[in-house]
Amino acid sequence: MNSLTKVRRLTGKQGSCGLALCLSGCLLMSSPTSWATEPASEALEPPATPVRDWMAQTAQVSITGIRVDETEAGVQIVLETAGRELTAPSSRTVGNALVADIPDAVLDLPAGEPFEQFSPAAGIALVSVTNQPEGGVRISITGTDAPPQVEVSTMTGNLVLSVTPGVETAVDVDEDAIQVVVTATRTEEELQDIPRSVTVITREEIEDQTRLNQDLGDILSQLVPGFSAPTGRTNTFGQSLRGRDISVLIDGVPQNTNLGSIPAFLTTIDPQAIERIEVVRGPNAIYGAQATGGLINIITRQPDEAPIRHTIDVGGSGAIANGAFLAEDGFGYRARYSVSATTDTESALGSISYQSRGVYYDANGDRIPSEYRDAETDEVNVLVRLGAELDPVQRLNFTFNYFRQEQDANYISDPEVEEIPGVQRARAIELPEGTQIIGAPDGGQLETTNLTLQYFNDDLLNSQLEGQVFFRDYAFVGGLPRDSREFFDFILQSPGDTQQWGGRLQVNTPFNPEETASLLWGVDYVRENSSQSFNIFDPEAFDESGGRIFRKIDQIDFVPPYTLNDLGIFAQLQWDISDRLALSSGARYVNLRVNADDYTTFEGNDVEGGTLNAEDFVFNAGLAYDITEALTAFTSFSQGFSLPDIGRVLRFAPAGFAVEADIDLTQPQKVDNYEIGLRGNWNSVQASLAGFYNYSSLGTNFEPTEGGPLRTIRAPQQVYGVEAALDWQPGDDWRLGSTVAGLEGEDENEDGEFTALNSLVIPPLKITAYVENETLPGWRNRLQLLYSGDRDRGFEAGTDDAPIDSYITLDLLSSVSLGGGELSLGIQNLLNTDYFPVYSQFFAPFSETSNTAAPGRWVTLSYRRTF
Known part of the structure; x- marks a missing residue:
């Protein structure tokens, strides 16, 4: 997992052409x-x-x-x-x-x-x-x-x-090579000097995992300690990092929104359009909000150094049992084409990919309901990246990333399982023939557009300056309309939209010619406009058709339009105190402002709009000490913050509610994190070990007060654990490795006692392992394992309705050089294990339609060639 390469600048700089790799x-x-x-x-x-x-x-x-x-x-x-x-x-x-x-x-x-x-x-x-x-x-x-x-x-x-001619090998390790990252400190810094737990996922590792599937959450689960096991869902609800929320950036553009109805911020890019991912584990307010559990910084694909280069990647997949594919509707296929061109001062990359997925099947050969999964979906991703060197010290980068996913589900979860005694597994039923959606989208949709322009100046008044402006539009539709008359008195479908624009400006000023001490300072600003509505459908047409006809007759607000302004001012000191000891310390001032105009709720309640303000300071400090040239000890204190989902309050506001008078939001949730660890990088072994403890005194929900406004719930919460990673190259043809993450956590109940958190927040013990071998020249094989353990602590505390059972999955990845390219075979769930993800087990006791099994054996065959 530990790549040993030297990276000059991940935010766009690469040699003289704005590229990433030097x-x-x-x-x-x-x-x-x-x-x-x-x-x-x-x-x-x-x-x-x-x-x-x-x-x-x-x-x-x-x-x-x-x-x-x-x-x-x-x-x-x-x-x-x-x-x-x-x-x-x-x-x-x-x-x-x-x-x-x-x-x-x-x-x-x-x-x-x-x-x-x-x-x-x-x-x-x-x-x-x-x-x-x-x-x-x-x-x-x-x-x-x-x-x-x-x-x-x-x-x-x-x-x-x-x-x-050079020969491609499975392992390419140099004992003097140094890995450089920018995410943890926003500046280029050697990994060994960072007093934080950081995981770097390279392009090669991403391409390996895409031989199995294209789900970014699954890839992170396999490669990142502390990231919870796969949930089997398209959104990230139920996935966490160190038991807390995750902040996701793509080229510095935030993918999280305050509108938390559909948290699909990892379903915004094709993994094959990614150059590199840096994951900072633990709270990190250096980039802004939501990173109470960690930060995932996705860097898009970089142009190659060659004058012009083309890449073609095609593949197909399907469920297989007893040596045969199960059904035609389970087939899927994908294709990607990219081209990059580079001169001495300019660079360009264009990439387009398309993927179509079929129905999923479990280990018993039964169809799995497609709702909330990426089954029966079509995806398209377009990436354009341009770079230009204005002069030897100034560069511009422009990136356009468009992603769209559409689902036309023919197989949904059968509600009849709820009537059968005992806990039942969800089962798929086909939509009745003649089902129609008139006047509204006929399936689930996610659509994201990211635009960003970056400017770099390496020598401005003896400082390095980086500036960025960006725009993001994120829109979604919640799939097949639902008969919700029992709760909302409507047959409805729920589309929503969030638009974000903003900018970042940072200056890195060294204090001495040797640059052993420097100060990074700057400002971030994000403005977010969000809303969510209900598409309302004719109940008479629905009932008369036996639930087959959905005719849209109205559209009303569910979450009224509201605006969030997030201003951050920060300063970060980097100081190499000696050849062995490095200090990193900084602070961030957070100013949040929420505004909503007067509106009427979907229940007909008139609400007076207003403005909410919250502000706070967050701090971080850490030390990294080189015990030897290869072994570093580090310790740190860091803080992160998260803002409650304001839309959740606005949509259910009672009659006579006033935003400014009835919501008390004085400060965001703040998480304090303490960490200590070791990180080693020897000739053929890379290892890390870290222990952490984090604590927050406030929650991310509101509660009413007697005769007063809603206020942020005081819900003290603590999470603690241990993470480890090991990679070993015993020979030129062999690679082995493993990650381990075990954590626990509690929150304070009404009696002032700490009670175990549920298993969606605190996932069970997770262990991954792999062994990779170049069996013959040009033929590589990799077996990888994921173990998700038992957990009954939540059940004993009453926060889980059933104990969580363990499971093990085994995957095979194989690739061989062929015809100037690479032919790859991926078999997910090689042993065809019948199991239920933690998410399904958690919901099974009270929502059996959500108790979906994981896919059984799944085979993907693909071919990639670069020329």
Whole structure:
């Protein structure tokens, strides 16, 4: 799980083109010397003397001819210089490309054009030689599967590069490589120096998991300690991080909303459009609200370094039993195409994906109800990312991400199971023939559009400045209309919409030339407009048709339009006290304002609008101490905050209610978190161990007071636990690893005693493990296990209606190089285990229609090729 790569800037910077990945190495020229293509041990830095000043003192050497000759090992590149010797190039590897710069050279070919040769030999996709705007010559050699290896020599004054194609391996580890993240502190920082528990999920790990499914929640469950086990649902209700709420960002744009009716903030992007995910476990108010359990920062796909690159990915899936697929309606398929292009100063990436899913089947071969799952859905995701270097220190990035999911469910949960004695498993029934929805959407829908523009300046008054403006629109419709006349006197369907726009500005100012101490400071602002309505359907048409005809006759407000303004001002100090000890400490001022105009509830109550204000300060401080070069101890105190769902209060306001007078919101829920841990990074072993305790004195709901306004419930709550992760590479062909997370928690009851929290808040013990082997060259196999344990503490306390039972699942992932691409096979639930997720078990005693089993054995076959 621990990738050992050097990342320059995840928020958009990548070399000179606004890209994310910058790997550096070095090239030494004497007698024939191996040109290493291993991951870089340190970032590529500019020469101590500016290139232009150096060139002014040194005559340039003209490259007058280039030959590329195929050899038994690969190719030989000869740079002809009319007898004058070239200076040794400096180099770096970027993706599958090896890039070298010769500062004292100029390309002087007869045609006056750059040199390019495509596919000169097997394993080599492109050789290019170009002049650079700032002076010097750049040589780029792109491998088909991996960066090439090169030996350098001279021959009668000419520079000779003997190129051998690189071989893709399952493990690519460098003992000096350093992983760099930005999420935890908003600035580029080595992972070993961060006094927090951070999990980094690389593109390769994401692509591995998508061989099984495209559910981001399932992927995080498999790879992140402390993230609860899969729920089997499209929304994230019932999933938590360390027993608390999760804040999700995509390229810095918040995906959470205060309108909590459908918490689907992980169903907003195709996982294959993701470059990298950073997860900060524990409260984190550095980026804003909702991160009381942790922060998930999703960085979208970055353009490749190659001049142009295409990727095609197609696949299909279905349920299988006894060696045969169960039914045609269980088949699904997906396709993705992406293209990226890069020059010295610009970059672009475009990606489009489409996925269609069929009905799911359990381990017994029975259909599973499609409601609240991603079964019988169609998804489309469009990603566009553009980058431009304005000058050597200024860059712009623009990102457009559009995601849409539609469900046309033919199989719903049979309500008759509620009438059968005992706890029954949910069963699927087909919608009656002739079912129609007239004048309204005929199924569930989620639609998200993210737009963001980022600006970077690496040298503004001796500081680094980053600015961002963004817009997000999130709309949803709650699926098949429901006969809710028992509760609301309506047959209804509930669409909603949230629009967010805002910006971030941060400045990182070093205090000394060595940059061992710096202050990050800035401001964040988000304005959120939310509303939710009821589509009302004709009860007579519904009854006369036997529940088959839904004809829309009206639309009324369920949650009235309201606005949330979130202003944050922050400062964060980073100080390397010594070579071994690093301090991180900061504070954030939070100012929240909620406004709603006068409105009438769906029950007909007139409500006087008004404005609510809340403010507070949150703090963090942490120390990281390097016990050895490979082992770091860390400890931290951090705070996060969360605002109650205001819409829940507004929609059920009684007659005569006044927003400003009848809601007392003086401060958000604040969570204090204490953590201590160890993190190790040895040659073939990476490990982490952390223990934590968090506490909050306020809840996220309101309660009435006698003769007074609604006020935030005082509901003291504590959560504590231990998390561990281990990855081991015992040889070039083997990888093994595991994560463990065990936590517990209580809240204070009316008697002042702490009572165990329910199992949706506190998930059972979770253990994951994997073993991966390159069985033959180019053929990789991985077995991975997920164990969700028993938990009866909630049942004994009366917060669960039944004990939670354990289960184990086993998955197989296999891939083989084929035809210049990769053929992949994924088998989810390999042993066809019949089990119920924790979510289903929790609701089973009082809502058997929600007691859905998990899918049985599920097979996915896909093929991906990049060219």
